Amino acid sequence: MVFENQGKLDLDSNIHTIRTEAISAFEKQGFPTKKDEEWKYTSLKNVLNHDYSVFPKAESAIEFKDVKKYFLHEIESYKVVFIDGVYSSFLSSTTHDGYDICLLSAALKKPKYKIVLDNYFNTIADKNNSITNLNTAFSTEGAYINIPKNTVLPRPIQIVNFYTGNEKEILLQPRNLVVVGENSHVQIIERHQSLSDNVVLTNAVTEIFVNKKAIVDFYKIQNDNENASLIDNTFVQQKEHSIASVSTFSFGGKLTRNNLEFYHEGEHIESHLNGISILDKKQHVDNHTLVKHQYPNCESFELYKGIYDDASTGVFNGKVIVDQEAQKTNAFQQNNNILIGDKATINAKPQLEIFADDVKCSHGCTIGQLDDSALFYMQSRGIPAKEAKALLLYAFGNEVVEKIKIPELKSRITKLIANKLGVKLGFEM
Amino acid sequence: MSKYTEDDLKKELETQEYEYGFYTDIESDTFPKGLNEDIVRAISKKKNEPEWMTEWRLDAFRIWESMEEPEWANVNYKKPNFQDIAYYSAPKAADPNKTLDDVDPELLETFKKLGISIDEQKRLSGVAVDIVVDSVSVATTFKETLAEKGILFMPISEAIQEHPELVKKYMGTVVPKTDNFYAALNSAVFTDGSFCYIPKGVKCPMELSTYFRINEGGTGQFERTLVIADESSYVSYLEGCTAPSRDENQLHAAVVELIALDDAEIKYSTVQNWFPGDKDGKGGVFNFVTKRGICHTNSKISWTQVETGSAVTWKYPSCVLKGNNSVGEFYSIAVTNNYQQADTGTKMIHLGKNTKSTIISKGISAGKSQNSYRGLVQIGSRAENARNFSQCDSLLMGNKCGAHTFPYIESKNKSAKIEHEATTSKIGEDQLFYCNQRGIDTEKAIALIVNGFSKEVLNKLPMEFAVEAQKLLEISLEGSVG
Numbered sequence: 001m002v003f004e005n006q007g008k009l010d011l012d013s014n015i016h017t018i019r020t021e022a023i024s025a026f027e028k029q030g031f032p033t034k035k036d037e038e039w040k041y042t043s044l045k046n047v048l049n050h051d052y053s054v055f056p057k058a059e060s061a062i063e064f065k066d067v068k069k070y071f072l073h074e075i076e077s078y079k080v081v082f083i084d085g086v087y088s089s090f091l092s093s094t095t096h097d098g099y100d101i102c103l104l105s106a107a108l109k110k111p112k113y114k115i116v117l118d119n120y121f122n123t124i125a126d127k128n129n130s131i132t133n134l135n136t137a138f139s140t141e142g143a144y145i146n147i148p149k150n151t152v153l154p155r156p157i158q159i160v161n162f163y164t165g166n167e168k169e170i171l172l173q174p175r176n177l178v179v180v181g182e183n184s185h186v187q188i189i190e191r192h193q194s195l196s197d198n199v200v201l202t203n204a205v206t207e208i209f210v211n212k213k214a215i216v217d218f219y220k221i222q223n224d225n226e227n228a229s230l231i232d233n234t235f236v237q238q239k240e241h242s243i244a245s246v247s248t249f250s251f252g253g254k255l256t257r258n259n260l261e262f263y264h265e266g267e268h269i270e271s272h273l274n275g276i277s278i279l280d281k282k283q284h285v286d287n288h289t290l291v292k293h294q295y296p297n298c299e300s301f302e303l304y305k306g307i308y309d310d311a312s313t314g315v316f317n318g319k320v321i322v323d324q325e326a327q328k329t330n331a332f333q334q335n336n337n338i339l340i341g342d343k344a345t346i347n348a349k350p351q352l353e354i355f356a357d358d359v360k361c362s363h364g365c366t367i368g369q370l371d372d373s374a375l376f377y378m379q380s381r382g383i384p385a386k387e388a389k390a391l392l393l394y395a396f397g398n399e400v401v402e403k404i405k406i407p408e409l410k411s412r413i414t415k416l417i418a419n420k421l422g423v424k425l426g427f428e429m
Numbered sequence: 430m431s432k433y434t435e436d437d438l439k440k441e442l443e444t445q446e447y448e449y450g451f452y453t454d455i456e457s458d459t460f461p462k463g464l465n466e467d468i469v470r471a472i473s474k475k476k477n478e479p480e481w482m483t484e485w486r487l488d489a490f491r492i493w494e495s496m497e498e499p500e501w502a503n504v505n506y507k508k509p510n511f512q513d514i515a516y517y518s519a520p521k522a523a524d525p526n527k528t529l530d531d532v533d534p535e536l537l538e539t540f541k542k543l544g545i546s547i548d549e550q551k552r553l554s555g556v557a558v559d560i561v562v563d564s565v566s567v568a569t570t571f572k573e574t575l576a577e578k579g580i581l582f583m584p585i586s587e588a589i590q591e592h593p594e595l596v597k598k599y600m601g602t603v604v605p606k607t608d609n610f611y612a613a614l615n616s617a618v619f620t621d622g623s624f625c626y627i628p629k630g631v632k633c634p635m636e637l638s639t640y641f642r643i644n645e646g647g648t649g650q651f652e653r654t655l656v657i658a659d660e661s662s663y664v665s666y667l668e669g670c671t672a673p674s675r676d677e678n679q680l681h682a683a684v685v686e687l688i689a690l691d692d693a694e695i696k697y698s699t700v701q702n703w704f705p706g707d708k709d710g711k712g713g714v715f716n717f718v719t720k721r722g723i724c725h726t727n728s729k730i731s732w733t734q735v736e737t738g739s740a741v742t743w744k745y746p747s748c749v750l751k752g753n754n755s756v757g758e759f760y761s762i763a764v765t766n767n768y769q770q771a772d773t774g775t776k777m778i779h780l781g782k783n784t785k786s787t788i789i790s791k792g793i794s795a796g797k798s799q800n801s802y803r804g805l806v807q808i809g810s811r812a813e814n815a816r817n818f819s820q821c822d823s824l825l826m827g828n829k830c831g832a833h834t835f836p837y838i839e840s841k842n843k844s845a846k847i848e849h850e851a852t853t854s855k856i857g858e859d860q861l862f863y864c865n866q867r868g869i870d871t872e873k874a875i876a877l878i879v880n881g882f883s884k885e886v887l888n889k890l891p892m893e894f895a896v897e898a899q900k901l902l903e904i905s906l907e908g909s910v911g
Contacts, residue, residue: 037501324828339843343810348838350849357825357855367808367840367847 015108018122022136029130041315041347042286047229047255050199052171054138060084060164062195064091070193071158074408077189078157080143084164085172087141091160100146101157104175107144116146120179124207124235124263132233132259135205139175142206145188149181149211156187156406161204163228165196176206178216185215187406194228205233210242212266217405218244220258223251223416226281233259240266240295247403248275249413250285251420261290264326267297275304276397278420279312280341286315293326302333305397311343317351318363324355333363338370338396390423463512466490469617472516476586476620479593489606489616496610502772503801503833506741509680509715516618516651575633580664581626582637585653588624595626599657603686603721603749611682611717611743615651619684622653627662627693636891638667652683658693658728665696665891679704679714681739687722687730691752694729695722698890699746702738710768710797713740720744726752726781733889736763736773745803747776750784750812757786760886765798765830774804774835779815779845788819791883794830801833806849810841821851824882 031048032039060083071079078101081091087103094102100113107113125132143159161174180186194200210216222230230253236244250256262271277285291300306314320331337346350363370392378388394417401417404410461468469490473483498508575582581592589596606616627633658664668685681703689695697720706713716739722730732746748757759775777786786806794800802821823832834851856878864874880887887895 327828337840339840339845342843343841344843345839345841347840348849349836350851351833351835352851352853353831353833354823354825354853355828355831357828357830359825359853359855361853363834363849363851365836365838365847365849367838367845369843369846 014118015121019137022122022127022133023138025127026130026133026137029128029133032130038288038317040349041313041317042255042257042284044255047201050169050201052169052199052201053167054171054173055140060086060166061090062088062162062164067091067162067193067195070160070162070191072156072189072406072408072412075406076155078153078155079160080157081160081162082141082174083162084166084170085141085161085174088162099148099151099153100144102144104142104144104177105140107146107177113144113146116179117177120207120209121177122207124209124237124261125205125233126235126259126261129233129259131203131231132205135173135175135203135233139173139205142175142177142204145176145178145180145186147180147184147186149183151181151184153184153186156189159188159190161192161202163192163194163196163198163200163202165194165198167198169199170201172200172202172204174202174204176204178206178208178218180208180210180214180216182212182214184211187217187219189219189221189406189409191221192224192228192230194224197225197227200228202228202230202232204230206235208234208236208244210236210238210244212239213241214239215242216244218246219404219406219409220246220248221251221413221416222249222253222256222258223420224253226252226254226283228253229255231257231259234261236260236262236271238262238264238266238269238271241268242266243270243272245272245274245403247272247400248277248287249416250275250277250279250287251416252279252283253285254282255284255286257286257288259288261292262300263292264294264298267295269295269298271298271300272403273300273302273304274400274403276400276417277304277306277308277314278393278397278417279307279314279344280309280420282311284313284315286317288315288317290319290321291331293320293322293329293331296325296327296329298326299330300332302335303400303403304335305400306335306337306346307393307397308337308339308341308344308346310341312341313345313347315347316365317349319351319353320361320363322352322354322356322359322361327356327358329356329359329361331359331361335363335365336396337365337367338393339367340369387423390418390421393421394418462515464490464514464516464618468516472618472620476589478586478589481593481597482589485601485606486617489613490618492606493610493613493617496613498610502743502803503799503835504741504743504770504772506715506770511614514680516620574635578631578634579628580631580633581624583624585619585622585624585655588655592624592626595657596624596655599688600653600655600686603688603723604684604719609719612684612719615653615682615684615719619651619653622655622683624654625656625664625666627658627664629659630661631659632662633664636665636667638669650679650681650683652681652685654683654685655688656686656695656697657688658690658695660690661692662690663694665698667698667700667891669700669702681714681716681718683718683720685718685720685746687720689722689724689728689730689755691726692728693725694731696731696891697722697733697746699732699734699736701734701736701742704740705738705769706740706767708767708796710740713769714738715740716742716744718744720746721749721776722747722757723749724752724755724757724781724784727754728752729756729758731756731758731760731889732775733760733886734762734773735886735890736761736771739771740769742769742771742773744773745775747778748786749778749780750786750815751780753781754783755781756784759786759788759790760889761790762793762883762886763791763800763802764793765795765800767796767798769796769798771799772801772803774802776805777807777817779806779808779812779817782811782813783815784812785816786818788817788821789885790819790821791886792821792823792832793826793879793882794823794832795826797829799831799833801835802851803835803837805837806839806847807837808840808842808845808847812842813844815842815845817845817847817849819847819849821849822882823851823853824879825853825855
């Protein structure tokens with residue numbers, strides 16, 4: 001394929017086959033439309049009508065001080081940073097000491113990683129998803145994280161994608177591969193950030209493999225501007241006794257679509273899916289989750305909260321499938337929404353498909369407003385309406401914020417929420 | 430007594446034969462198989478319909494021809510060949526003007542076996558029955574009592590003759606011809622059904638009731654029901670179905686339209702027990718029904734259904750809450766066994782202010798069956814203070830069946846309050862143990878639990894019907910319901 005010759009990628013025949021298959025699958029499937037049940041509430045029409053440049057021409061440089069605020073800079077961390085889709089060695093801090101935190105392109109080139117790539121790369125990405133296939137075919141760069149067994153990472157990893165605006169309209173397709181060995185523990189924070197008002201569409205794919213007894217915490221911060229759209233596809237495969245949690249914080253962006261899929265490959269697995277969406281203006285967020293229980297004695301917990309102001313749109317589609325073999329499954333799903341804006345819309349589709357009988361599965365979904373009497377109570381005690389409202393909304397979302405295990409990140413998210421609600425909370429939680 | 434386990438129950442359920450599977454041999458006046466404009470014209474002619482009705486049917490037929498059979502439901506079946514169905518079949522002896530004595534004795538015997546003896550109904554239950562056997566009403570009772578109050582209750586074919594202005598005004602307004610594939614088909618070829626009109630301010634003194642059955646092999650049943658409750662009136666309408674054993678899959682594509690004008694209330698209850706197929710999944714009825722009601726200001730429509738039969742069910746009784754302060758309710762029990770598949774639920778479309786809806790759905794799956802709840806709650810941007818509460822519970826018996834929920838919730842109004850919850854579970858061992866420990870054997874305990882599980886819905890049925898519903902639940906899950 002043409003771009004492989006640009007020297008960016010190894011011409012490994014296996015990878016080449018994967019890409020060729022992906023492109024032909026994409027050609028067959030095309031972009032999803034609203035007629036597609038999985039895309040019923042999200043139209044890509046306004047996102048796709050741009051003339052995107054796919055391969056950035058030059059490397060762009062950014063000063064660390066300009067982008068410091070987008071990092072969780074209070075604590076030590078490993079960093080894998082990309083600017084316009086190109087790796088920035090200046091901003092990054094990678095390692096090969098004991099474990100690999102580096103670039104996918106580098107890993108693709110070195111023979112010693114071949115076995116890992118052959119075993120994992122593109123094995124759980126959904127081949128029926130045309131958007132994912134598009135990424136598989138054309139992605140050139142991303143983070144490669146391989147943690148061997150019995151390793152607890154001393155500090156979290158930050159994967160940050162910047163977009164400078166040097167190109168007028170750009171399509172970025174980062175591809176991350178995370179393999180966590182037996183008994184290991186890793187925390188990852190991922191962020192996509194546009195630094196200008198130019199149009200950007202990011203189509204990211206992340207594959208996460210959680211081996212036996214491993215623990216993975218993955219945090220996604222989505223707080224971009226009005227011209228940035230994101231389609232994020234995350235696939236998680238878990239082995240027995242592992243715990244994986246993915247938390248998604250969607251505070252901005254023109255269109256954000258999160259495809260999050262969990263596959264169980266063993267017993268006694270725990271999966272956590274958390275999310276808060278706080279939107280205003282004409283923003284659109286679609287959280288599309290799938291948990292596939294295929295083995296007995298596993299548990300999944302899903303909690304998504306949404307606050308929608310102005311003319312924003314929120315979509316929640318949570319699918320839980322319990323196979324016939326997956327007896328003694330506990331699967332809980334909860335989705336709570338508050339509509340504030342007069343033109344705000346919420347579409348929810350919690351979905352259970354259960355083929356086993358000895359299970360406990362439930363889902364709850366609510367759509368409502370703030371309690372007037374609570375607001376009145378606070379105002380009668382001298383708290384201004386705006387602050388009172390923000391406090392109540394904050395409390396509403398706090399159930400998810402509390403699950404964040406990195407204290408610095410928790411206070412950062414608290415600040416982001418306060419910002420988004422237009423108040424200073426004056427306290428740290 | 431040896432220990433009665435859930436496995437025993439399962440075995441019993443699987444081997445349980447359909448009790449009402451018998452076939453009455455009545456000479457039928459059946460049309461040749463197939464569907465084209467001529468057949469539509471012929472049906473219309475047979476029914477002695479006016480010109481506008483014939484045109485209406487033909488229009489629907491043309492729409493149907495341009496449509497495709499829907500595939501989105503969570504059911505698998507061999508699609509019926511629409512050219513292999515006879516679209517009209519009437520028992521020869523049927524004559525709407527006849528009294529009970531003239532009715533074919535063999536037919537009366539059929540009703541007796543079904544436990545709906547007309548005499549008994551007349552004398553004891555105070556239920557007026559408009560019996561439909563294979564598309565033609567053969568006996569109508571209590572018509573006169575109703576007539577005194579100005580209530581019209583008659584076969585729809587008669588209504589087309591006698592009250593064309595009402596039929597013209599309302600038919601197709603709730604379920605348009607273009608609504609869906611089966612509604613279009615029904616609009617083109619419907620042969621009979623019931624028509625009911627309650628005048629202003631009248632409370633219908635008795636439960637109106639219709640029994641539908643499919644009798645002739647290879648015939649389709651296309652019922653059309655139209656219920657109009659004028660301002661400040663009230664009616665409770667019951668509909669029940671049983672069908673004889675058949676090898677071939679039979680098609681049932683009915684359309685029910687309810688119109689509740691200002692301050693009116695309609696309660697529509699259904700007990701559906703079409704032949705579900707035998708324990709190998711052979712035979713059985715395809716039930717593709719479109720039911721919808723429209724609520725004007727301050728009115729209320731309440732759907733209650735007990736679904737125990739049919740090989741494939743595809744049914745979503747819905748409410749369009751158009752008027753302010755209108756109320757929609759949906760109570761459902763769906764029981765599937767052996768190879769039955771049910772994809773059922775409701776749609777609550779909130780358009781008016783202060784509209785309220787309640788959805789209670791109970792699914793019980795046993796054997797190798799698949800039971801799906803599919804519902805839509807939609808709040809329009811002008812539906813201030815709309816309120817919805819939904820609850821879908823599923824009970825699984827055995828590990829070869831499946832329970833699924835597909836709720837769609839769409840809200841465009843910030844003052845709306847919506848709650849949805851769903852649970853799936855099996856009969857808990859601790860529940861059984863608790864009963865056993867108090868001297869209730871396992872069989873009775875299961876009966877108790879299943880009964881309790883469906884009580885919320887059974888309670889909503891009118892008295893006369895609750896007995897029948899219990900009986901039908903017994904047939905579907907015998908040994909478990911006491």
